[in-house]
Amino acid sequence: MKLKIFLFATLLLPLCGTLNAQVNNIVVQDSNDLYYNIVDYRLPGVEVTYPNKKQCDLWKGHTLPSGIIIFPGTIHYNDRTYEVAEVAPWTFSNCTGIVDVQFTEHLLAIGFSSFSFCEGLTEMVLPSTVNSIGGCAFLACRNLKSINLPEGVTVIKGHTFADCGALTAITLPGKLTRIGRSAFDRSGLTHIEIPASVQEIAHYAFRGCKQLASVKVHASLPPAVAEDAFEGIAEGAVLYIPFGSRTAYMGDPAWSRFSRIEEF
Numbered sequence: 001m002k003l004k005i006f007l008f009a010t011l012l013l014p015l016c017g018t019l020n021a022q023v024n025n026i027v028v029q030d031s032n033d034l035y036y037n038i039v040d041y042r043l044p045g046v047e048v049t050y051p052n053k054k055q056c057d058l059w060k061g062h063t064l065p066s067g068i069i070i071f072p073g074t075i076h077y078n079d080r081t082y083e084v085a086e087v088a089p090w091t092f093s094n095c096t097g098i099v100d101v102q103f104t105e106h107l108l109a110i111g112f113s114s115f116s117f118c119e120g121l122t123e124m125v126l127p128s129t130v131n132s133i134g135g136c137a138f139l140a141c142r143n144l145k146s147i148n149l150p151e152g153v154t155v156i157k158g159h160t161f162a163d164c165g166a167l168t169a170i171t172l173p174g175k176l177t178r179i180g181r182s183a184f185d186r187s188g189l190t191h192i193e194i195p196a197s198v199q200e201i202a203h204y205a206f207r208g209c210k211q212l213a214s215v216k217v218h219a220s221l222p223p224a225v226a227e228d229a230f231e232g233i234a235e236g237a238v239l240y241i242p243f244g245s246r247t248a249y250m251g252d253p254a255w256s257r258f259s260r261i262e263e264f
Helices: 002-008 246-250
Strands: 010-014 020-022 027-029 035-038 045-049 067-070 074-077 080-087 098-102 191-194 214-217 238-241 260-263
Touching: 035 080, 238 246, 246 260
Parallel strands: 010 027, 045 080, 067 098, 191 214, 214 238, 238 260
Antiparallel strands: 010 020, 027 035, 035 045, 074 080
8 A cells, every 4th residue: 555655646845844735756845946756666765856747847836956956865754764866757857057966876867858958067977876877868968078977877778968069078888788769869979989798779879970080899790780870970980890800890781881990
């Protein structure tokens, strides 16, 4: 029965305030105007979320987050301590006044589109505990110049960094297996190194990266790649591949589209 309370009943409240009934999961508000969805039926913690039920009204009637957002490691509610483990989908989408976000090592996941269109962000430092980043998470963060990807991240999902024109460099995690559709579409990347662990690069993954002049792949056997994955990158871009793997890459229709292929 406790599970049903979490799933179908909501309490919207300050941590030391009064209760107001609402339909959704249990939501807690702290003194910094951050809202938390209690999700311990799914994991032992809470997710930072938005105050309203409907996604189209995320922050309607509330102060839009801006400036520096500081995530606490834990919150306390009903004599229980919860770790702040996730950022819920859409939470800070279009919050253009946010200039910095500071996380703790409790964070596990960044939700779908959670920071999309946050044009005030210039850098993001993710804690090493993060192992999942949702699609479109940083879509159109056009001034984002720097972000790290923790080693626990194994998939870059669709449109995660699409239209991040100021993002000129990024280091991919060593255990990454897939780069999703349009993951870096129209980003500002000038160079990318693809770990040997990557098995698939989806459609339009690097499409329109006009400054992308070199691609270094560490796998001796070519990973599966869509023929349009590198469509519209810099003219004359160089593909660097491991020594002795030229025949394999030249025999792949997608990889052989590179006019310059060099071994390292």
